[in-house]
Amino acid sequence: MRLPNHTRIQRGLVIAACLIFGIVQLSQAQSTDHDFNPEALDVSWKLVDNAYGESVQYHSTLTLTNTGDEPIPAEGWSLYLNNLAGEVQSEQFELIHKNGDLFTINPTSAFKGLEPGATLELKVTSPGLALNVSSSPYGLYWVWDSKPDDGISIGEYTVEQVDDHEKISLGLQADSPAPMYETVYQQNKQIKSLSADELTKVFPSPVAYEELDQEFQLSADIPIQYNPDFSNEAAYFSKELENIFGRKSEVKTEPTATPKIHLRKGEEPSGEGYELRVTDDAITITASQPAGIFYGIQSVKTLLPPSAWASEESSLVVPGVEVTDAPRFGYRSFMQDVARNFRTKEQILKTLDLMALYKLNVFHFHFNDDEGWRIEIPGLPELTEVGSERGHTLDNHERLQPSYGSGPDSTYPGSGYYSTEDFIDILKYATERHIRVIPEIETPGHARAAIKSMDARYRRLMKQGKEQEAKKYLLRDPGDTSTYRSVQGWDDNVINVALPSTYAFLEKVVDELAAMYDEAGAPLYRIHMGGDEVPAGVWEQSPVVDQLIAGNPDVESTGDLWSYFYQKVNALLKERGFALYGWEEVGMREALWSGESHSVVDSAFAEQDVQLDVWNNLVGSGDEDLAYRLANGGYKVVLSGVSNFYFDLAYQKAFPEPGLYWGGFQDLEKPFSFIPYNFYKNARIDRFGRKLNDSYYQDMERLTDEGRANIVGIQGLLWGEKLISRERQEYMLLPKLLGLAERAWAPQPDWALEADSSTWNSEYNRDWNRFVNKVGMRELPRLDHYSGGFEYRIPTAGATVINEEVKANVQMPGFTIRYTTDGSEPTINSREYIRPIPSEEMIKFRVFNRSGRGGRTIKVEL
Incomplete structure (x- = not known):
């Protein structure tokens, strides 16, 4: 489910201390007086290269500058930080791993202190590759040994930008083209601007679409006539029109004079399907179910001018159309991780608005993980009192340790939770928009926040002498070594599945969540129970596990505990009328082939209506057929x-681009190009940019007819490790979500079935061109203002040099390229790129949207 994090532990930090200025010897008394103010410490990180040594590792430096009036002591302090590991090259410092991605840099007896104004460069060699800004350490803070409970923020922390693209094109990345702007230009050169008349105005692409030579004049004065079965949808439509016209439209069940809006009930289309007809005297939406009416309303909204919400x-004016439409997949999901970094209720509601507009109908709510528990559970206050708070701590008793750069203080987005009232509000809002919310309770791994919270509960009740009550929801075996x-x-994030209290805890959480769904009037059928990334070695030294094995003939070893746990969880859910949902590992088991261990499909739950999220289609891994x-x-x-569909992956391999990259890079085209029933057809480049040979997929399993029927839908996922703000959330989510919406709703495109490669390419390029025109000309301009506006990623320009002229292009029509030749940053007032530019020593290009917001600048040096 997640990245093979390059900050793997069992490693030391490589630090070679190089003093640019003087070092001062301090006495023990001086080192504990705390004359030095940590706010005077400035730190910068710089990537040096990605080809350090013979193994896969990178070289970077941390530069410490004392900007204060007092020397940095030779001892008595630690510098905490997330996301850095490596080997020590100097005796002056050591790296100590605390837990998770948290480390400390500690001075040794060889370090003699740092004078005011002096700078110290720490050389670091780390495993893996550092390909963008998200590789840098972050969350730095200072702790004095004499005041170990206090974390102090340091002065300035900066990450130096990498202009030399070759630094991120070495090692395993050497096959990827460079420089980046040339690569982007080649990717964009097939894109041609289309006229408005050539674009389908309903998004995602409908099953059947025809434009009429008519148009409807829409205003708040026009009442909405509706079938009584569609009262909720009529009220919703009226509120949506209020966002445009400033007042609601009247809703009524009795016939109205024309012109009118009519929400009409028919025997067809079935399910989520609808028919939409817009003429000069009416907007008529016909469906058999409320969901169909709702999606017809969304189509009307995408027919409106993009500036309607400005x-x-x-x-x-609504253009005349006839549309017959229904989704390709009934399960069109978006997963939001709020455990790693919290998103406020308002941000969640805004995301639900976005999902509804583009006809996604499942919100997979990843609300707990190792780094946070985000929903209040009545009767278990520690889950949010402890499990939702992050900050400096020595024991994780009152809050969890900093993760993902959350720092020493308990602040957003590292900390935060939804009250029961908040969560009920979210459920009601989603239900009104025909979005099912599926809660994920991460078990048995990725459960550290829950474990530490229940430890806190245990300590509280033990102090009160309530031993039996204290043990009721305990999630770990105190004797487990x-x-x-x-x-x-x-090293402490896995629930002990042999404890009866584990199942008491899960029953309590499930029952309280179900009560919230009942109060909200929200449907709840499946509950996601996690199931991924349980490491080797768990439960091996647990006395409680030993007792279970001794007393249960079905559990012969710790290897049987996986099936034991999920059989009990499945039964727990079934007793309450719910079905089990989990990550792919729930359907897998280990088996020996030729003396080697392999993961194989486990038939244990296959006939029990168990649903799985399958994340591993990592190209080049060998598991693409999982x-x-x-x-x-x-x-x-x-x-x-x-x-x-992992939207947290960086858009492209460029150092300033934020995001993870363990699964490769992912822009708008990756979800658009996905072929659900034949993923192999166009997955020809691995995550490092290397081409696969023609026979790579020949021995991989193909879908059977039964298997095809078991593909229930598609899901986009946004993991939260790097989502440090609302702006970053929207940047990573958009426009990628539009590719997901198209592939989940729209009919199967012709190119997905085309056998001839030349025909396939031409058909694919034609559809891709139409898609990016619709996104750039209509949908992103709409999102500048819809639901308060979204700060989507504006594409970077592509550029190339041909015959001593510089040419530039952009992925999406509808955006403007501007440039400078004097080294300054392009602004909305800079010259617009219209034709090739005579060669200059340096040209900077920047793309702007219609609202004047600019994207990332690229620099072309000749």
Whole structure:
């Protein structure tokens, strides 16, 4: 489910201390007087290269500058930080791993202190590759040994930009083209601007669409006539029109004079399908179910001019159309991680607005993980009192340690939670928009926040002498001495599945969540129970596990605990009328082939209506067929592949681009190009940019007819490790979400079935060109203002040099390229790129949207 984090533990930090200025010897008394103010410490990080030594590792430097009036002591302090590991090259400092991605840099006896005004460069060699700004350490703060409970923020921390693209094109990345702007130009050169008349005005693409030579004049004065079965949808439509016209439209069930808006009930289309007809005297939406009416309303909204939400309107023209439409997949999901970094209720509601507009109908709510528990559970106050708070701590008793740069203080986005009232509001809002909210309770791994919270509860009740009550919801065996390390570096994040209290806890959480759904009137059928990334070594030294093995003939070893746990969880859910949902590992087991361990499909739950998110389609990994194997094996499968739908991956391989890259890079085209029933067809480049040979997929499993029926839908996922703000959330989400919406709703495109490669390419390029025109000309301008506006990513320009002239282009029509030749940053007032520019020593290009907001600047040096 997640990245093989390059900050793997069991490593030391490489630090070679090089003093540019003087070092001063301080006495023990001086080192504990705290004359030095940590706010006077400035730190910068710089990537040096990605080809350091013979193994896969990179070289960077941390530069410490004392800007204060007092020397930095030779001892008595630690510098805390997230996301840095390596090997020590000097005896003056050591790196100590605390847990997760948290480390400390500590001076040794060889360090003699740092004078005011002096600078110290720490050389670091780390495993893996550093390809963008998200590789840098962050969350730095200072702690005095004499005041170990106090974390103090340092002065300035900066990450130096990398202009030399070759630094991120070495090692395993050497096959990727460079420089980046040339690569982007080549990717964009097939894109041609289309006229408005050539664009389908309903998004995502409908099943059937025809424009009429008519138009409807829409205003708040026009009442909405509706079938009584569609009263909720009529009220919703009226509120949506209020966002445009400043007042609601009247809603009524009795016939109205023309012109009118009519929400009409018919026997067809079935399910979520609808028919939409816009003429000069009416807007008529016909459906058999409320969901169909709702999606017809969304189509009317995408027919409106993109500027409709920019300011209050008196009336708008709606083009005449006839549309017959229904979704390709009934399960169209977006997963939001709020555990790693919190998103406020208002941000969640805004995301639900976005999902509704583009006809997504499932919100997978990843609300707990190692780094946070985000929903208040009545009767278990520690889950939010402890589990939702992050900050400096020595014991994780009152809050969790800093993760992902959250720093020493308990602030947003590291900390935060939803009250029961907040969560009920979210459920009501989603339900009104025909979005099902599926809660994910991460078990048995990725559960550190829950474990530490229940430890806090245990301590509280033990102090009160309530031993039996204290043990009721305990999630770990106090006698367990097992040693393990998770992919993200935790050594204490797995629930003990042999404890009866584990199941009491899960029953309590499930029952309280179900009560909130009942109060909200929200549907709840499936509950996601996690199931991924449980590391080797867990439970091996647990007395409680030993007792279970001794007393249960079905559990012969710790290897059987996986099936034991999920059988009990499945039964727990079934007793309450819910179905089990989990990550792909729930449907897998280990088996020996030729003396080697392999993961194979486990038939244990295949016939029990168990649904799985299958994330591993990592191109080049050898597991690209996993989703098809599980679907063929009888599991309901949601295609959640990292290679196409992990929206937290960086858009492109450029150092300033934020985001993870362990699964490759992912822009708008990755979700658009996905072929659900034949992923292999156009997945020809691995995550490092290397081309696969023609026979690579020949031995991989293909979907059977039964397996095809078990593919229930598609899901986009946004993990929260790097989502440090609302702006970053929207940047990573958009426009990628539009590719997901198109592929989940629109009919199968012709190119997905085309066997001839030349025909396939021409058909694909034609559809891709139409899609980016619709996104650039209509949908992103709409999102400048819709639901308060979204700060989507504006594409970077592509550029190339031909015959001593510089040419530039952009991925999406509808955007403007501006440039400078004097080294200054292009602004909205800079010259617009219209034709090739005679060669200059340096040209800077920047793309702007219609609102005047600019994207990232690229620099072309000749």
